[in-house]
Amino acid sequence: MFLRRRISIAIDPCICTVQSWLRRVRITLRGVALRIQGTVFMSAETATAVDFQKKFKYHHGNLREALLAAALxxxxxxxxxxLSLRSLARATGVTQAAPYSHFRDKDELLAAVAETGFQRLALSMAEAATGAKGAQEKIEKLACAYARFAVDNKPLFGIMFGRELADIKRFPTLAMTAGKSYALISAALAQKAAATGEDARFLTVAVWSLCHGLTTLIVEEKLSPAQIGAADLDTLVKRTLGVLAPQLG
Structure with missing residues (x-):
């Protein structure tokens, strides 16, 4: 009995020591397991994010172009x-924050939309005037293309010349692009003005003012071809420009 008690007294501390050691081992192993699990989870999460980005890039290509197309x-x-950055996110299937990586606010978005509009306008005018003979025919084709573009794209035309972008100097590339349609009219009149000694600047302002003013009246439905007996839009534009025929010939 005495011997058994002595053995128990001698062994118990060892058992406690072993149990304590095993407990520390279990805690250590649990911590390692959690770290491994966390690493695996993070790796899987990272891989998923990378895969998503690849798929996103594949589907959208250039996100900025996709956003602009959706905006139009x-x-x-x-x-x-x-039109808002949120509506663009919904339309393109991206996160609400994604459009902000390309446009800081709605004004910047509108500026980009307007710039696209001016690019398309200038292209339409240039294509329409191809093959024209003489300043008058060229101006007529340019003006008709200008009016048709505006009528076919009323909301876009409204942004291009709207009050939202009244301070166009805030957007240098927009200001430069906006001048392309005016430059086409100016170039069409330059040769004629040089031959006659007229001031091309004032002649260009006169033609552009007539063209833009007439187009704006039509877009805002304050004037129509039928109101003044014109058969169609082109006829209205050409007949109105006819007032300046002596200066354009």
Missing amino acids: DILATDGIDG
């Missing part, structure tokens, strides 16, 4: 009131 669609169907 929304503008055509819902008008400027329906």
